[in-house]
Amino acid sequence: MAMWQIKGIAKNITNPIIASYSHKSNILNWIKPKYIKETKKINEVYRFASISMLEHVNTPYPIIYNLPEEGMLDINDGDILKLCPDGTVKRVFNASSTQNVLFVTEACNSQCIMCPQPQTPLDYSDEVLEILSCIPKKSLREICISGGEPTVGIKIFEIMETLKRYTYVEPIILTNGRKFNNKSFTQSFIDRAPFNTVYAIPLYSSIPEVHDRIVGVSGAFRETINGIYNLSAFRVPIEIRIVLTSKNVFNLTELANFIGWNLPMAVHVALMGMEVCGRAYDNIEDVWIEPKSYMQELIEATKILDYRDIPVSIYNLPLCLLPYEIRKYSTFSISQWKQGFIPECQSCTMRDECNGIFTSSKKIPDGIHAI
Ligand code: SF4
Structure with missing residues (x-):
């Protein structure tokens, strides 16, 4: 990490x-x-x-x-x-940032073809608990729990219980949702987590086989959908995250409709440009697609979700690549410590409102230009 x-x-x-x-x-x-x-x-x-x-x-x-x-x-x-x-x-924690991430583990039960994180058995649960022990109880607000897959972290329950003691904490957990396929695991997790924890879960396609191929696990689509339903039975906030790759952009409008019909409880949908590092870089020939080539699909999917009154955002894409009509959905999403700009950005009037690019990404999208 x-x-x-x-x-x-x-x-x-x-x-x-x-x-x-x-x-x-x-x-x-x-x-x-x-x-x-x-x-x-x-x-x-x-x-x-x-x-x-x-x-x-x-x-x-x-x-x-x-x-x-x-x-x-x-x-x-x-x-x-x-x-x-x-x-x-x-x-490991920036007191003046709202974008702190606690990496619970590098282990994961999926093998997504565009995962930017390393995948090893390393578990950081004890380190996360130690970090939390250093943060005053009333000062912690936004915090992201990530991995690997944090729900396979050895002490994830203890971490969530610890977070509950922070008066004003607003956690978001980035999880593939598959462990929540198990109802008793879901019950145990909900019992321990702060009530306002947001569960941010990726869904890559409305076609199970496509989602499973991207995730690298047969049956992952079914587990994730079951997990979302099991979580929603507890009325917890669920966010759907869609990483845009060459494998799924063709199906984006269908996925937006699928979410509208089947997952209307989603409190937010994030349509996300790719960070090309880790396995995403290893599989770049398979997963990379120039953002400028999927803008029509992005416009349609964004509008479908907005029409359904599901809050929607576009993450990780430079403003200059987005058609004007969907720029308003762009949100700051790249952590400050890996946000970068290129020489073309120097004269850009939108620089202060723009995500720029990932400095960690080994691929810079085509077509970046000052606006
Ligand atoms: S030129 Fe740079 S700062 Fe301007 S919109 Fe594009 S990426 Fe953002």
């Missing part, structure tokens, strides 16, 4: 330390200009960890020093940092 990070030299760090950053206390002022206070109090000696721009330090505390000044300036009070033994400082 890629995230904002800087690198220095680690000292007295044998295992990763997750801690909330603060520069208010003066306990370690001698390691100026900034330090992080470790919230997990192992003992007095290792009660605090530090980060520093200094080129040389002499301290018994865990520290990463020799960090670049421009990187240090990006760190703010309340950010949760991960200090790694190799000297990397990763920001």
Whole structure:
């Protein structure tokens, strides 16, 4: 999982330390200009960890020093940092962002052909719980629970129960929905999750075989649809996400109609441009389609959903590629840390309202032009 990070030299760090950053206390002022206070109090000696721009330090505390000044300036009070033994400082929670993502696991029970995430058995449940333990109970609002497939995370129930203790939390979980095919799992999950959790579930086609082929699992369509119905029995908010690939854009209007007829309980539908990395890049010949070539389908699908009074948004596509009539559906969707622009954008009047492109994507769509 890629995230904002800087690198220095680690000292007295044998295992990763997750801690909330603060520069208010003066306990370690001698390691100026900034330090992080470790919230997990192992003992007095290792009660605090530090980060520093200094080129040389002499301290018994865990520290990463020799960090670049421009990187240090990006760190703010309340950010949760991960200090790694190799000297990397990763920001795992940005206190000033509404786009924080908690990656529960890299494991997944599907194998989507355009998945941008790595797929390994790595589980980050304990790390997620540690991150949450660093966030004050009243300060957490928007938070995205993702993976891999978060519902296969080893401690997903504990994570959802923990989130429930945050007074103002507004969670969204990105799940393929297949585990909710099981009614008792659904009941257990709902019992533990904050009541306002949004379940964002991908549906790629109204044709089961097409959806299953994209997901790489036979029967996935049936499980996901059952999962959506099982969840909706609890009246929880469900969002449908449709990634636009060469495999499914031809069927987009049918899918919009299918959602209108069969899933009218959806609180939102997101039509999403592709992030070409990970498996999407491995399968680029199979999945890539230039956005400019599916605009007619996108217009029709957007209008069908809007006509049905289902809130609809377009994610991850540059404004200049969208016909004027559907630009109003475009929403900021690319996380700040992977949002980028190209030289053509410099003179664009819409830059402040535009998603731009994924810096993580290995494919830049054709036709980007200043408007
Ligand atoms: S030129 Fe760049 S900033 Fe302007 S709409 Fe296109 S992608 Fe967005």
